[in-house]
Amino acid sequence: MSLPLPSPRDEAWRWSDLSGLPALAEARPRGGVIDTSGLWLGCGGPRLLFVDGVLDEALSEPGPLGAGAVEVDSDHPLGRLARGAGWTLDLGKGHSPDATIEIVHVATGGASHVPARITLASEAQASIVETFVGDGWANRLTQVDLGDGARLMHAARLRQASGFTSLRIEGQVGTGASLVSTILAAGGAGTRIDAAVKLAAPGAFAEVGGALLARGGQRHDAAVTLRHEAPEGMSRQTWRAVADDHATASLAARVEVARHAQQTDGEQSLRGLLLRRTATVNLKPELEIFADDVKCAHGATVGELDRNALFYLASRGLPPLEAQALLTRAFVADALGRIGEAAVREAFEADADAWLGANP
Amino acid sequence: MTTTVDTGVKNREALDAANKKYEWGFSTELETEFAPKGLSEATVRFISAKKEEPEWMLEWRLKAYRRWLEMESPDWAKLDIAPIDYQDAFYYAAPKAKPTLASLDELDPEIRRTYEKLGIPIEEQKVLAGVEGAGLPARKIAVDAVFDSVSVATTFRAELERAGVIFRSISEAVREFPDLVRKWLGKVVPAHDNYFAALNAAVFSDGTFVYVPEGVRCPMELSTYFRINAANTGQFERTLIVADKGAYVSYLEGCTAPQRDENQLHAAVVELVALDDAEIKYSTVQNWYPGDEQGLGGIYNFVTKRALCQGARSKVSWTQVETGSAVTWKYPSCVLNGEDSVGEFYSVAVTNNRQQADTGTKMIHNGRGSRSTIVSKGISAGRSDNTYRGLVRVGPNAENVRNFTQCDSLLLGDQCGAHTVPYIEVRNPTATIEHEATTSKISDDQLFYAQQRGLDRESAVALIVNGFAKEVLQQLPMEFAVEAQKLLGISLEGSVG
Numbered sequence: 001m002s003l004p005l006p007s008p009r010d011e012a013w014r015w016s017d018l019s020g021l022p023a024l025a026e027a028r029p030r031g032g033v034i035d036t037s038g039l040w041l042g043c044g045g046p047r048l049l050f051v052d053g054v055l056d057e058a059l060s061e062p063g064p065l066g067a068g069a070v071e072v073d074s075d076h077p078l079g080r081l082a083r084g085a086g087w088t089l090d091l092g093k094g095h096s097p098d099a100t101i102e103i104v105h106v107a108t109g110g111a112s113h114v115p116a117r118i119t120l121a122s123e124a125q126a127s128i129v130e131t132f133v134g135d136g137w138a139n140r141l142t143q144v145d146l147g148d149g150a151r152l153m154h155a156a157r158l159r160q161a162s163g164f165t166s167l168r169i170e171g172q173v174g175t176g177a178s179l180v181s182t183i184l185a186a187g188g189a190g191t192r193i194d195a196a197v198k199l200a201a202p203g204a205f206a207e208v209g210g211a212l213l214a215r216g217g218q219r220h221d222a223a224v225t226l227r228h229e230a231p232e233g234m235s236r237q238t239w240r241a242v243a244d245d246h247a248t249a250s251l252a253a254r255v256e257v258a259r260h261a262q263q264t265d266g267e268q269s270l271r272g273l274l275l276r277r278t279a280t281v282n283l284k285p286e287l288e289i290f291a292d293d294v295k296c297a298h299g300a301t302v303g304e305l306d307r308n309a310l311f312y313l314a315s316r317g318l319p320p321l322e323a324q325a326l327l328t329r330a331f332v333a334d335a336l337g338r339i340g341e342a343a344v345r346e347a348f349e350a351d352a353d354a355w356l357g358a359n360p
Numbered sequence: 361m362t363t364t365v366d367t368g369v370k371n372r373e374a375l376d377a378a379n380k381k382y383e384w385g386f387s388t389e390l391e392t393e394f395a396p397k398g399l400s401e402a403t404v405r406f407i408s409a410k411k412e413e414p415e416w417m418l419e420w421r422l423k424a425y426r427r428w429l430e431m432e433s434p435d436w437a438k439l440d441i442a443p444i445d446y447q448d449a450f451y452y453a454a455p456k457a458k459p460t461l462a463s464l465d466e467l468d469p470e471i472r473r474t475y476e477k478l479g480i481p482i483e484e485q486k487v488l489a490g491v492e493g494a495g496l497p498a499r500k501i502a503v504d505a506v507f508d509s510v511s512v513a514t515t516f517r518a519e520l521e522r523a524g525v526i527f528r529s530i531s532e533a534v535r536e537f538p539d540l541v542r543k544w545l546g547k548v549v550p551a552h553d554n555y556f557a558a559l560n561a562a563v564f565s566d567g568t569f570v571y572v573p574e575g576v577r578c579p580m581e582l583s584t585y586f587r588i589n590a591a592n593t594g595q596f597e598r599t600l601i602v603a604d605k606g607a608y609v610s611y612l613e614g615c616t617a618p619q620r621d622e623n624q625l626h627a628a629v630v631e632l633v634a635l636d637d638a639e640i641k642y643s644t645v646q647n648w649y650p651g652d653e654q655g656l657g658g659i660y661n662f663v664t665k666r667a668l669c670q671g672a673r674s675k676v677s678w679t680q681v682e683t684g685s686a687v688t689w690k691y692p693s694c695v696l697n698g699e700d701s702v703g704e705f706y707s708v709a710v711t712n713n714r715q716q717a718d719t720g721t722k723m724i725h726n727g728r729g730s731r732s733t734i735v736s737k738g739i740s741a742g743r744s745d746n747t748y749r750g751l752v753r754v755g756p757n758a759e760n761v762r763n764f765t766q767c768d769s770l771l772l773g774d775q776c777g778a779h780t781v782p783y784i785e786v787r788n789p790t791a792t793i794e795h796e797a798t799t800s801k802i803s804d805d806q807l808f809y810a811q812q813r814g815l816d817r818e819s820a821v822a823l824i825v826n827g828f829a830k831e832v833l834q835q836l837p838m839e840f841a842v843e844a845q846k847l848l849g850i851s852l853e854g855s856v857g
Contacts, residue, residue, distance in 0.1 A: 011436050091784040159688035214813065259774060274789030277756060281785040288438075292771035299796055300782070304753075 002085035006077045015250035015282045016192055017219045021111075024137035029110035033179060036104065039131055041347050045099030045183050048087055052136070053105075053112025055085070064097055065089055072115040078196060079168030082141035086115035089126060093147075096125035100341060106210035107134035107163065116142045122174070127153040128237075129344050135162040135189070144171035146179055148201070154181040155339050156210075157351055160189035168194045169208070175201035175230075182339050183210035184348050185220045188356040193222040199233035199261075209238035211335045213355045214247035215277070226255040226259035228291075235265075240335040241272045242328060250282035255298075259290045268298035273305065273331050275324075325356045332356075395452035401425060404562050407452050411531045411565075414538060421851045424551035424561030437718040438691055438747045438779055439532070442623075444660065449587040449625060451563045451596070516580065523579050525609075526571040533569035540571055544602050548631035548668045556627040556662040556689070559667040560596045564629070567597035572607035572638075578840070583612040599630040603638035605671065610641040612840055623651075623686060627662045635847055636671030636698070641679070643836050644692075645844050648684035650851075653742075654715030658686025665692035669701035672690055677704040678721065683851040686715060691749065693722035696730035696758075703732040706832040708844070710825075710851045711744030711776070720750035720781075725761040725791070734765040737829045740776035741852055747779040754791040761791040769799040771829050772821070772852065822849035 003022050006013040017310050029052040036049060036059060046063030048076075049056040055067050066088040074080045088104070099233035105114070120126060124147065132138055138160065146152055158165045173179050185191045197206045212220035226235040241249035255266040272281030285298040305327045339345040395406045404425050408418040433444070520527045533541050551561035568584045584599070603609055626648060632640050642665075651658025661684075678692040688786060688844035694703030705721035720752045723732035732752065740746040769778035780797050802824050810820035825848055826833065833841050 262774070272784075272786060274786060274791075277788050277790075279789070281786065282786070283782075283795075285780075285782060285797070287769075287780040287797060287799060288777070289769065289771065289779065289799050290774075290777045292774045292776070294799060296799045297797065298780075300793070301795070302784060302785055302786040302793040303791060317540045 004077070012223060012252070014130065015248065015252070016221045018192070020164060020190065021137060025111045026211045027110045027136065029112075029136060030108040031162060032108060032167035034106050036106070039104045039106075039133060040102055041100070041343055042280040043100035043102055043269045043343060044099055045101050045110050046356065047102040048104070050105045050112070050114060051105070052108055053108060053138075055087070062089065063101075064095075064195040065101065070115040070117050072117060072139055072141055073237065074168065074170060076141070076157065076168050076170070078166045078192065079141040079170070079194065082113040082115040082139055082168070084115070086117075088126070089118045090122035091120045091126060093121040094123040095121070098256055100129055100344060103128065103130045105130065105132045105138050105140070107132070107136035107138050109163070111137040111139065113139045114141075116140065118142065118144045118152065120152060122147040122330055125151045127341060127344075128155070130154075130156040132156070132158045132160050132165050132187070134160055137164045137166070139166045141168045142170070144169065144179060146171070146173045146177040148175040148177060150174065150177045152179050153340055154179070154219075155344055155348065156181075156183045156352045157348055158183065158185040158189065158191055159187040159351060162188050164190045164192070166192040166194070169197070171195070171206070173197060173199050173201070173204040173206050175260040176203040177201075178205040180207045180338060180340075181209075182336065182348070183222070184202045184336065184351060185210070185212045186351045188216070188218065190218060193224070195224040197226050199226065199235060200230060202230045202232050204230065204233045205293045206233075207236040207238075207329070207338060209236065209335050209338060211240040211242070211352065212249045212251070213242045213332070214249045215244040216247060217245070219250075220245040220248070221250045223252040225256060226266070227256040227258070228264045228266065230261055232263045233261060233265070235267070237268045237270070238335050238338065239270050239282050240332050241270075242275065242332065243272070243281050243282075244275040246278050248280040248282065252284040252286065254288065257289045257291050257294050257296065257297070261295045262291050263296040264291065264296065266294070266296040266337070268300075269334075270298070270300040271331070272302035273328065274302065275304070275328070298355040323334070328356050329353060365840040377623045394450045397450055398447040399451055399563065401448075407563055407565060410452065410454070411534070413531070413534055416542065417534055420546065420551065421562050424558050425563075427552040428555065428558035428562055431552075431558055433555050437749065438745060438781075439689060439716050439718050439796070440659065441687055444625065452565050453479055453619070475703040479652050484691045519579070524573040524576050525578050526569065527582055528569045530564075530567040530569045530600060537569075537571070540602070540646055541569060541600065544600055544631065544633055546631075548633060548666050549629050554664060557629050557664040560598060560627045560629045560664070564596045564598040567599045567628070568601075569599075570601040570609060570611065572603045572609045575606045576849055577607070578609040578692060580613055581610045583614070585614050595624075595626045597628050599628070601631070601642070602633045603635065603640050605635045606637045608639045610837060611643070612837060613642070614647070615643045623658060623660050625660050625662070626685075628664070629663040630663070630692075632667035632676055634667065634669050634671060634674035634676050634701075637673045639675040639677075640667065640670055641677045642667075642692070643840055644680040644682075645840055645847065646680065646682045646684050646688070647847060650713065650715050651685045651686040653713045655686065658715070659684065660799070661685035661688045663690040665690065667692075667694045667703070669694055669696045669698050669703060671701070672699040672727075673701065674698045674706075674742050675702040677706070677835070679706045679832065680708070680719075681832070681836070681840075681847065681848045682709040682717060682719060685717070688717040688719050690719045693724070694732065695724045696727050696732065698727045698730070700731075701727050702730070705732075705734045705736070706835045707736045708829040708832045708848070709737070709746055710739045710848060711741065711746045712851055713742040713744060715744040716744075717745070718747040718749055720748045721764060721774065722751040722753070724751075724753050724755075725758045725763070726755045728757070728759045729761070730758060731762045732768070734763070735831050736767040737770065737832055738767070738769045738778055739825055739828070739848075739852070740769070740778050741772035743775045745777040745779070747781060749781040751783040751785070752793060752795075753785045754788050754793070756787040758788050759790045761788065761793075763791070764797040767797040768828070769797075770825065771799065818849070818853060821852060825849075825852060
């Protein structure tokens with residue numbers, strides 16, 4: 001069966017490299033015993049473990065989470081591949097789990113497609129951390145529906161050693177509700193992150209951001225659209241891309257403001273850092289505005305580490321590599337600082353540090 | 361205010377009164393020679409034969425035409441365009457006037473009247489007509505006027521030639537300087553570059569050729585007026601400007617068209633070449649007929665403009681004021697190959713009623729130390745859409761590149777759209793790339809203040825819009841800056857209040 005994939009000739013995929021996916025789709029997972037120690041953050045909340053897209057019930061503690069067939073509908077070229085068994089979170093009015101929900105996805109080669117649906121009724125709250133490890137192709141579709149005043153903190157750390165991770169997030173944010181999603185790509189796999197979030201009711205807030213760290217021949221690619229459909233919405237996109245060796249990190253962030261979405265406040269900050277002359281950073285901060293009383297601004301920069309800062313640190317006795325790592329960490333920290341919970345944020349920062357520390 | 365205008369009206373005052381919104385909406389009744397309607401190899405051969413072109417030129421055109429047949433119209437721009445029937449247009453229309461003019465009397469009086477309406481000063485008209493010894497304007501501007509498909513007159517030729525500058529219609533240049541034209545034609549924008557460039561290469565009818573030799577500072581501003589006059593006619597002009605080492609030239613381009621109900625096609629190609637230390641300043645005031653308030657008629661403006669900054673320290677500066685056309689698809693670009701070469705793009709794009717503009721620039725940095733500046737001001741009103749689309753690319757060998765981009769959008773009313781689509785692709789860590797963009801509207805406070813000082817609402821809007829666009833307007837040569845300021849005001853009439 002041939003896989004219908006978009007090509008780089010398609011404008012929204014011009015920086016992507018999906019050429020490895022057909023082979024991964026054909027491959028079989030190796031399976032075997034999974035060592036999950038060190039994968040959990042120890043938040044003490046509900047947890048799910050997916051191995052090659054299949055729920056490992058023995059090692060999961062679902063709590064309010066549901067597992068099984070998930071009703072999702074997406075026309076996204078990768079997202080639509082995720083159908084069948086997955087997970088759901090359905091919280092009633094004002095409900096909130098006691099602790100952060102953890103979901104770990106382990107892949108042992110091959111391809112896995114898992115759909116998920118998160119529905120929070122009004123004033124409900126949840127915090128979810130997803131961790132991706134192993135190799136192979138992990139393809140995920142997550143649909144989010146937030147009722148009035150609901151709050152969802154979502155964070156994903158992509159730590160697969162090889163293969164490909166593709167995330168598709170589709171969200172709808174209600175009146176005064178808030179969706180914050182932070183994604184860190186700090187593994188050895190190729191990545192495609194797609195998000196389309198609608199700020200569907202007045203006063204909605206949405207933030208999608210993160211950091212893409214790429215080395216070797218890796219390609220990380222994020223394409224995010226935040227669409228304001230109602231007045232007084234606020235959106236933020238803070239992304240940092242770091243590219244070393246022959247790697248490419250690409251960010252396409254878009255804010256759309258519909259005709260009636262007056263008093264929208266949208267901000268984009270995209271910054272790229274090149275650690276080597278053979279690396280590539282691509283940025284596309286896009287605005288599409290149909291309302292006249294809006295505040296939308298974007299800033300984008302690409303460059304190398306500030307030589308004055310490097311010199312200053314050297315003059316204080318730091319070895320060059322350490323100085324470089326310190327400044328790179330500071331560069332990435334902007335995007336990870338949006339994670340509210342200290343334990344989660346620290347885990348993400350540790351991942352980023354591990355990536356930077358592995359720098360030869 | 362009435363907007364329906366009999367396009368045959370000849371009296372300028374009556375026309376102005378009837379049609380304040382598009383002052384240049386007159387058409388001129390001229391005896392015109394057309395190529396057979398439609399597009400085929402025969403059309404291409406017809407045009408080439410009319411131009412008495414050498415064999416290589418015809419071959420080049422036919423090759424482009426065959427490539428065009430295999431290409432598809434680009435659909436990535438944010439433009440909503442009805443399918444274009446390329447067989448329903450004339451690809452060549454020439455006023456049947458005497459090709460060379462010995463005195464003012466010999467210039468077709470209708471063409472002269474057109475120049476008057478276009479606002480070309482009377483002194484320049486005399487020079488256009490070749491009347492030597494006429495009182496020349498204090499500040500000289502050499503003019504090449506392209507009427508429908510052909511260049512009707514080029515002025516100041518002798519004076520330019522004394523300086524060594526070649527300023528010709530491109531069909532004359534093909535005949536008189538074939539080696540020079542052949543060396544550069546299609547080198548910046550290859551015939552198969554894109555759909556509209558291929559179409560242009562196949563059927564281009566005229567345009568301007570400029571060559572400024574080594575070390576020469578062109579003694580005057582060069583200018584071309586483009587005018588589409590005949591109905592159902594596409595205009596496909598091609599401009600080629602080569603500035604040799606250390607040369608400097610400033611070039612102005614103005615465009616108008618009569619009001620017609622059907623859409624007319626304009627697909628131009630502009631190629632600029634700057635060698636070591638050369639500088640080209642290219643300014644455009646584009647005021648093609650934008651269509652009426654319902655979006656009926658207007659020019660489809662598909663233009664490929666590109667500059668090759670081949671030499672070290674070469675510089676190309678694009679300045680454009682885009683107020684006309686129903687649809688604009690235009691990305692004046694710089695390929696910065698030379699070390700320390702400089703590219704600049706200053707743009708004001710105004711859209712009103714149902715106009716759609718998708719415009720911006722590409723800065724391709726291949727040379728070490730190359731720099732570029734992009735300042736884009738988009739103003740949307742009515743039910744129009746205004747898109748900035750740009751690319752800044754830094755190649756792996758381009759050390760120490762700098763780019764600064766600023767795109768500001770101003771929205772007048774809540775039925776229009778402003779879009780920003782910047783692409784940034786960087787492959788060298790020593791690059792410093794900065795991009796900023798804002799979107800705003802005219803605040804009630806600003807309007808109130810200006811009105812309280814005695815300005816009426818429209819003048820207040822014009823004042824604020826001119827302030828918004830000031831950074832770009834001040835890049836224009838003086839004559840154009842005044843015209844552009846007036847144009848901004850006229851284009852936005854009736855959009856507020």
